[in-house]
Amino acid sequence: MNTKPIEKQQRLKIVADENIPALNPLFTELGEVHSVAGRDLQRDQLVDADLLLVRSITRVDRALLEGTTVRFVGTATIGTDHIDQQALADLGIAFSSAPGCNADAVVEYVLSVLLHLAEEQSFCLKDRVVGIVGVGNVGSRLQARLEQLGVSVRLCDPPRQQDATADQAAAFCSLSQLLEEADIVTLHTPLTRQGAYPTHHLINADNLSLLRANAILINAGRGPVIDNQALLTCSLQRPDLTLVLDVWEQEPRVTPELAARVRIATPHIAGYSLEGKLRGTWMLYQAYCHFARRAMNCTFEALLPPAEVTEMCLSAQAGLLPAVRMLYDPYRDDRALRATLALPAEQQRLAFDQLRKQYPVRREFSSLTLRLSEAQHTDFKALGFPVTHQ
Numbered sequence: 001m002n003t004k005p006i007e008k009q010q011r012l013k014i015v016a017d018e019n020i021p022a023l024n025p026l027f028t029e030l031g032e033v034h035s036v037a038g039r040d041l042q043r044d045q046l047v048d049a050d051l052l053l054v055r056s057i058t059r060v061d062r063a064l065l066e067g068t069t070v071r072f073v074g075t076a077t078i079g080t081d082h083i084d085q086q087a088l089a090d091l092g093i094a095f096s097s098a099p100g101c102n103a104d105a106v107v108e109y110v111l112s113v114l115l116h117l118a119e120e121q122s123f124c125l126k127d128r129v130v131g132i133v134g135v136g137n138v139g140s141r142l143q144a145r146l147e148q149l150g151v152s153v154r155l156c157d158p159p160r161q162q163d164a165t166a167d168q169a170a171a172f173c174s175l176s177q178l179l180e181e182a183d184i185v186t187l188h189t190p191l192t193r194q195g196a197y198p199t200h201h202l203i204n205a206d207n208l209s210l211l212r213a214n215a216i217l218i219n220a221g222r223g224p225v226i227d228n229q230a231l232l233t234c235s236l237q238r239p240d241l242t243l244v245l246d247v248w249e250q251e252p253r254v255t256p257e258l259a260a261r262v263r264i265a266t267p268h269i270a271g272y273s274l275e276g277k278l279r280g281t282w283m284l285y286q287a288y289c290h291f292a293r294r295a296m297n298c299t300f301e302a303l304l305p306p307a308e309v310t311e312m313c314l315s316a317q318a319g320l321l322p323a324v325r326m327l328y329d330p331y332r333d334d335r336a337l338r339a340t341l342a343l344p345a346e347q348q349r350l351a352f353d354q355l356r357k358q359y360p361v362r363r364e365f366s367s368l369t370l371r372l373s374e375a376q377h378t379d380f381k382a383l384g385f386p387v388t389h390q
């Protein structure tokens with residue numbers, strides 16, 4: 001890629017999505033930050049801009065950038081399906097995303113969902129098989145925590161399987177085998193439409209029928225990885241299925257008919273821990289400083305405020321759910337989303353974005369040290385909590 005660091009005497013012009021946190025402490029030392037509404041960003045807002053910082057709702061392509069002065073684009077997200085990286089390379093614009101920035105938040109969303117459903121449906125997670133589709137930053141961290149808890153997993157990741165040694169490849173199975181064997185299926189692939197293993201409509205009318213009786217299906221990746229129309233049809237015929245959707249094919253539009261069939265419905269917030277969001281911005285700051293060959297003046301630790309509650313003592317009888325619920329209850333987000341679903345379609349779309357913009361502070365499990373009896377240590381540690389003796 002023919003990208004040169006920006007050489008400019010005057011301060012940089014940085015155009016950034018208004019929903020990116022910590023722009024001030026990180027980027028105002030570099031230049032003047034202009035906040036914009038990410039979903040509606042237009043070319044004319046990029047006049048004289050040097051940097052463009054976005055989140056997942058801005059389509060960044062040739063039409064937006066050709067002929068502009070932008071030399072560096074960053075997305076403070078894991079997913080990159082909204083970025084035409086080939087166009088950026090062709091235009092000589094440097095690009096960075098934030099791989100893994102909010103992976104722990106997504107893992108904790110899934111764990112919290114599973115512990116809530118286990119209580120409601122009276123099952124023990126350790127007796128269930130969890131199928132993880134997409135075993136990258138999110139999927140592999142989820143695998144690690146589940147296996148430490150003693151839960152059996154099935155893994156499907158053809159790109160990783162293809163690159164693995166014969167020994168490593170044996171850990172993976174096909175998608176159909178996973179759907180047939182797992183009681184719980186959770187999707188963590190990127191959204192891709194091309195290449196050897198595209199994920200658009202990876203879950204569709206043909207393979208939904210493979211799901212086991214009473215299966216739980218979770219999508220916290222990207223909405224179009226599941227054919228939502230096929231899912232609706234299937235769910236009407238299969239009331240035994242439990243669906244959990246954080247992402248939606250027509251996002252920010254959520255069709256009330258599908259939401260009515262979904263047990264836990266949330267507005268694309270699985271990755272919205274404070275740590276995940278701040279790490280996303282900080283990784284862009286790090287990437288830009290590297291690109292511009294500048295020294296960094298802020299560490300991630302300095303950016304992250306202390307949690308309001310840092311320690312909690314649990315009784316020797318306490319199970320996992322109360323501690324998890326202290327930090328994250330997915331039904332809070334489910335109720336907030338459902339309250340918007342009776343609105344006319346356009347207002348519902350705006351409400352979806354508002355829920356995300358005004359998202360309450362949510363901290364990761366690592367922020368809360370638990371005082372526990374010795375017997376409780378293993379499971380709470382496996383979930384990701386720091387633990388200490390009572």
Ligand SMILES: NC(=O)C1=CN([C@@H]2O[C@H](COP(=O)(O)OP(=O)(O)OC[C@H]3O[C@@H](n4cnc5c(N)ncnc54)[C@H](O)[C@@H]3O)[C@@H](O)[C@H]2O)C=CC1
Pocket residue numbers: 078079080099100102103106133134135136137138139156157158159160188189190191197198199202220221222246247268269270271272
């Ligand atoms: N709901 C939310 O708030 C969030 C959603 N995400 C989504 O989750 C996705 C995954 O995140 P990471 O694990 O960090 O990404 P990653 O890039 O580390 O891992 C993705 C994995 O999926 C695998 N994969 C690709 N095509 C596949 C296929 N056809 N079948 C099975 N596996 C396939 C890849 O080989 C890779 O190992 C992101 O791309 C993003 O779209 C990420 C963060 C937050």
Ligand SMILES: O=C(O)C(=O)[C@H](O)COP(=O)(O)O
Pocket residue numbers: 019055056057076077078079080102268270271272356
């Ligand atoms: O990191 C990703 O990928 C995500 O899906 C983000 O959590 C989405 O957040 P926004 O960029 O849409 O605020």
